Every structure is written in structure tokens, then in C-alpha cells.
Amino acid sequence: MPELPEVETIRRAIEPLISGQHLINLELRDPSILRGDTSTLRSSIIGKLVTGVSRRGKQLLLVLEGGWAIVIHLRMTGALLLEEPDPSRRVRAVLHLSNGTRLYFNDIRRLGTIALVKDLDGCCRRLGPEPLTGDFTPDILRQCLAGHRIPVKAALLDQHIVAGVGNMYADEALYEANIHPLTPANELSPGQISRLWEAIRAVLQRAIACQGASIATYALPSGERGTAHNLFNVAHKKDAPCPRCGTPITRVMVRKRGASFCPSCQQPGNHLG
DNA sequence: CCCGGAACCTGAAGGC
């Protein structure tokens, strides 16, 4: 599933190909994926210069001249491909650039969305902090989690608390920080906050270096697969031995979401350090 | 604010 490392990998791949080009056409093969005031906005972005490609959380932002932007969210099964896939029946939209580059928005389940926005700041304002920027400190993380009695696993998945972390990397970060997923977010000790902060950043950076995790349908724009899943300790590892202690990895449901963890290394009430 | 549940969506996997 595309989380922050996967979206960042896609951003890095397409940025040099489309930045500085003009958007010739936004071909909508399945108009239902488009969000926002469609007809007016669509006509106002055609022909615009793409000034850059950025990312906010799991959202890919194609920034256009004049304050416009195309905001792409891949959700579960979305992909941006440089070549038309075969079969092509799941291509929902195609972006045509002035240098001939085409970006195929492929999405099996049609949960992914494309939004055309004028107010980029406004559309990202509700997201929590970016975990890989310099202003994300342990104290910022502490502030984000304060006041939330919900399980820390659920808090990490809430994009309004921290942006970009999804199910896989939340499980990996909690494992690396030795924190039980059901620990109330506002009951983490200073030491746990500090370890979790470090773990979130390490897990995400490592995954970016591996160009993302291709557990299911995720692929780079080139069609290649990422290799970050080879580093996973707990995510999608139910019943496998914990790399540290050998205890089989357990999977439980936390607020209707699967949570994989080591029941020995990540015990509740581990307020050590 | 806090929480649970449903909805969106399709393909894989499991039960019978």
C-alpha cells in the first residue's frame, strides 16, 4: 500500500520527467475518481506549466503555475505508471505532458482520487506534521499524542496526528521502539516517545532508500518493485519468529485494523526509560 | 472531544 515512502519514491521518479513541462491534457477514463468542482477546475488547469512535484503525507502534489495543483491520493491500490499497463482496463486517468510523457493512473479498486485544487495550503492544513522534516522533534511528537487516549497504533494511523504513516510502517515503528500497539497514546513515557520518534524516522528513511515496499500492488512508475518489505520485522509477518527473541509474531485487531507485533518484546505497560 | 460503525471498492482466500 502506498504510504509515505512509496509516495516519496514515486515523487522522486516523476519529478524530473514532468517538472517544467506543460499539462496538455487530463484524460479521465473514469470521471468518478475526480474530486472537487470538476468541470470548471479541469478547464482551468489544461495548458498550465508544472512548476514542481511535492508531497504532503501520502498525497502527491503536482504544483502548477498560478496556484493550481493536482492532488493525487493512491489509497490502497493506486499506481502511477509511465507505460500503459496491459490490461489497461484499470487505468482511471492519463496525464499528458508537453514532452510526450504520459502518466497512467492505474487503480484496481477505484479508491484512489485526483483532486484539482486552487488552495494547496488549505487542502493540506488538516494533516499532522511531516515526520521526516527538521521541525519534527520528539517534543512535537509528544504534543501530537498528548490528549489522545486512543491506542498509539490508531494514533499513528490518524493522518491528522502524524502525516504519512500507514499500517505497515506503524507496526514496524512500534516494534522498533518496543511499544505495545494498544498503549494509550497519551501514556507513553518520555523514553518511549523518544524511541518512537527515532523509530518512525528510521523506518521511513530506510524504506525510501529501498524505494518502498511492494507487498501487494505497489510499483514504481517504471513498473519495478520496491524492496523495503524485505526489511520488515513484523508487518505481514504473522507467525514468523521475532528476529530479536524468536517469539512468533502475533496479529490482533486494533480499531478494525490489523496490528502485527511481538508479544514478548512489545509488552503493555513497558514504561522503561 | 471520544469512539464505533458503515461506506467506498475489488480481488484473493477460505468455508462448505
Add this chain to the structure above:
DNA sequence: TGCCTTCAGGTTCCGG
């Protein structure tokens, strides 16, 4: 073999 149910997971919305 085939039908049926469940699950997977990101996000939003709605009700208590």
C-alpha cells in the same frame, strides 16, 4: 467445481 462470505486497508462521514 462453485457459490458465498470475509478480509485487506486509507479515508470520510455519521450517529451516540
